[in-house]
Amino acid sequence: MTRPRRLAAAALVLVSALLLLAVPRPVRAFGEEGAWNPRPLLTGDARWEGVRATAPARWSFELERRTSAPARRNPTTVRADDPALLAEPFALWGGEGDLPPLTEREVFGLRRFLALGGVLLVDDFAPGSGAFGRAARRELARVLPEGSPIPIGTENVVFRSFYLLPRAVGRVEGPPKLSAIVRGGMPQVIFSDHDLAGALARSEGGGPSVEVTPGGEAQRERAFRLAVNIAMYVLCSNYKDDQVHAPFLMRRRAIDDNRPRSAPARP
Secondary structure (H helix, E strand, O other): OOHHHHHHHHHHHHHHHHHHHHOOOOOOOOOOOOOEOOEEEEOOOOOOOOOOOOHHHHHHHHHHHHOOOOEOOOOOOEEOOOHHHHHOOEEEEEEOOOOOOOOHHHHHHHHHHHHOOOEEEEEEOOOOOOHHHHHHHHHHHHHOOOOOOEEEOOOOHHHOOOOOOOOOOOOEOOOOOEEEEEEOOEEEEEEEOOOHHHHHOEOOOOOEOOOOEOOHHHHHHHHHHHHHHHHHHHHOOOHHHOOOOHHHHHHHHHHHHHOOOOOOOOO
16 A cells, blocks of 8 residues: 555544544433332341332332333332442432431442432331431431521422422321422432321232321322322423423323312322
8 A cells, every 4th residue: 555545544544533532422320221210228237128118119100100201110229338329319218216327338328329419318207206307317417517408398399390289298197398408409308207108108919008197098199199299300300391201291281270170189
């Protein structure tokens, strides 16, 4: 090959390489699989068991049944000190009693999770005593010393990400508002004093595992809607800008607008 041809061939290789670099490539992102995975968060020697063990799977089922969002039917647990915590954008930290102090590795893991934009739901299974909620707030103050929970209600996107909710409920009615540590204008740690997992839990026969009080099955339906809203909030930071779910949101709004006001809301 003559020198001019060698130079031309080299130039062609260089141009081809530059074109390949200019082509957009997929970028690994937080929760890139896109499926809702309501992972229970485990700390210390805690295990995910008992009557609420089925709650995450029910959460996924209700989300898929009501929206266009995909969800994992068998959600996985994750530990606060496990690097796998960073692979998904959501975790559910629930319990009913006091907590031992988080280890330094657990504090570091949760801090990284939240720094990457993860959302944590703290669900008190026994809000009557409030022991778990107080302990979780105490430990999260170590994780996010600059953040303090504030009440959030119907003005917040969590209450209108899919359903328009007048208040928060779970297994118990609890306070009408949630609390949240808000960062960058968005709730990132959400506190529920309602035992949302208790309302979601199902027995082996498919029926409810835990009685809902005082509103019975109508209250359970409202708890389902709150769970769906939290999932949609996590999956779409602002649903108004997300076109994937627009047809479902529009259909829901049309149904709500056309329903006689005296008729009860359908599940």
